[in-house]
Amino acid sequence: MLNRRQFLSAAAASAVTFARIPKALGAQQTKYDLIIRGGRVIDPSVRLDATRDVAISGGRIGAVEPTIAGDAAETIDARGKLVVPGLLDIHTHTGRSPDGPKLVLQDGVTGWIDAGSQGADRIGDIVAVARSSLQPGRVLINIGRAGILPDGDTMDLARADVAAARDAIAKNRDFIVGVKARLSRDVAGANDREVLRRAQEVASSFGLPLMIHMGQTVSPLSKLFDLLKRGDIVTHMFAPPPNSIVACGSTSATVRPDTCGGTPSARS
Structure with a gap:
């Protein structure tokens, strides 16, 4: 049973990490399967953000250096491009299709969370995709029991069914890592x-954490943020005014005054 933090740690462990190796060891190996040259290598695990060459041998990182002199069976010119470990995407709708995991893997996503595509009524469909996924997949259950609906997930308040959501989580606790509430008008x-x-x-x-999709809500953000706890997630936070957290002179100024030169709020 994984919580959100454990899921991210497990998924990160399954991704390739760009680990530094001693230069002496790197000098001994001059033939690699692949060298990726001149890309901007970003690896938060070792606080690396710099132009580097990356050498791969036997499916593993062999060297990460400013310049690698060795030869390789294949070379990729990555100048002007990013070279990163596997990406963890915590806001996807990957589980809506059995092909979803394969599609996001092509974009470098080695761990994903489906953010509220389904509620209690059909959460098993999303869990089944996560269970069979090529890479780690987890699920946020939509508080609206019917999931995403064209006419609004919870315009009928009865769809925000607490008992049904609790029951669904209890039955799928190994894959459900949070709750999603879509709150747009x-x-x-x-x-x-x-x-x-x-x-x-x-x-x-x-x-569990709660993720809110805010968009343009009827209630001001200050009234909604009051219901959040530490560790909850606000998504679509760069929505246009009046619900932008970075637009001064709007509702956001009372929620995130630090963005307008004021004192940071407790949630900043």
Whole structure:
């Protein structure tokens, strides 16, 4: 049973890490399967963000150096490009299709979370995709029991079913790592605050994080953020005003005053 932090750690461990090796060892090996030359290598695990060559041998990183003099069966010119370990994407809708995991893997995603594609009624469909995924996949359950709907997940407040969500999590605790509440005007309407309260009730009862999709909500962000706890996630936070967290002179200035030169709030 994984929580969000454990999931990210496990997925990161399964990705290739660009580890430095002693120069003396690197000098001994002059033939590699592949050398990626001149790319901007970003590896947060070793605080690396610099132009480097990366050599690969036998499916493993053999060297990461400013310049690698060895030969290789194949060379990739990565100048002007990013070279990174496997990416972990915590906001996808990968589970909506059995082909989803394969498609995101082609984009370098080696660990994914489906963010609320389904609710309690059909959460098994998403869990099945995660279970068979080529890479680690986990799920946020939509508080709306019918999942994403064209006419709004929780415009009918009865769809924000606490009991159904709890039951679904209990049955799929090995794959469900959080709760999703979509709160936009055309998704929850004037129900947004109550939908969020119910979603938080479910998440907190399992010690799970809550992700909110804010967009343009009926309620001001300050009223919604009051219901969040430490570790919760706000997505689409660069929405245009009035719900932008970086636009001064709007509602956001009272939520994130640090973005407008004021004192940082407790949630910044």
